Amino acid sequence: MPRTARPPRDPLALVGLLWEPSTRVGRSGVTIGSIVTAAIELTDAEGLSALTMRRVADDVGVPVMTLYGHVPGKAELIELMLDRVAGATYAGHDVPGDVGDWRAGLEHIAQRVFDHGCAHPWAHEVPPARPVLGPGVCRTYELELAPLDGIGLELLEMDETLTAVRSLATSAARWQVTLDAARRDSQLTDLEWWELVGPRIAQAMRDEHLPISSKVGQAVASAGDPQRTLAAGLRLMLDGLERRLDLGPSPLPGSA
Known part of the structure; x- marks a missing residue:
């Protein structure tokens, strides 16, 4: 937090x-x-x-x-x-342990952290430092650990998994907040903004050889979609966690 x-x-x-x-x-x-x-x-x-x-x-x-x-x-x-x-992350919403299996629980956490972060954009302006644990943070942490309890992870892995999920969601929310602000302040849609700056960027980059990023950029062709990016990153992470659980315990990086 x-x-x-x-x-x-x-x-x-x-x-x-x-x-x-x-x-x-x-x-x-x-x-x-x-x-x-x-x-x-x-x-x-x-x-x-x-x-x-x-x-x-x-x-x-x-x-x-x-x-x-x-x-x-x-x-x-x-x-x-x-x-x-x-x-208040889950106020008026299901808690993570009540929405299904561990995967559904983590997906629910990611969505709530994203939505809650967008609802309180100022929180992203506060730089991180040492946490001082209050009741809100502690109680939410307890709720969010529930989907991970007893599924085969070490205690440290439970914390690291939850932290990774929250980090993905928080980053996406911060991006969404700044994107919304840019749209509001510029009074331009994404399409109007690209039509304005696209030709100038193309001219500035005319001598650059960027074959891979050019192909990817043309496929994206937008200012980005934070929630779609969150879903993609979360899917990749949870797929990896599922394989980790199928294989059983393994040494953690740096644990030797």
Whole structure:
């Protein structure tokens, strides 16, 4: 899960903040839960650049200094937001262990991570760093390990498989988010954009000898399809995992 670029000032205090009941009402009459909800709504609508402690304080109806009494700073608030978003991945949807066999479970994880990532585009703007595990992340991790439990993988392989699936889906979601932004900002369809820049690119590349990429590029002939690419990458990975399970345990790379 992405993390804030500037680490919280006190990681131990952050752990307590993450696991503190979000419904506990402070003297100001607001809760951590209501603060995080307001911050997510703001950031979903306007992006991470719009998130300030003052904006959130205004939205929940308290002075900004009162907000600092609940959350030490923006870095900590982002951590709380990320954990809340992670914990809502399967809200209103089947959990991975209830959708069929291990393969169906992993496909479900990939689709939910993709859709959820597209719904919260700001999360892709937060660079990864050391994770601080909150309840949302931990509970979702438990749900997502369920399809892999007992199918013949080593414990480390279970984590690596899940991480690989989530990485594919997160990368595709990030691509989709940036592609949607480019389409929106340019006010051009993909076809209109290629009609505009295609001739110039062809002229610039006229002296290049690129026979393989030219053939592939003509077959693609679009700005790309993140969800189709995700499905293709996931299929290849799961096919490999299926063969791995058929062959039985094997040494992991670097385990010798």
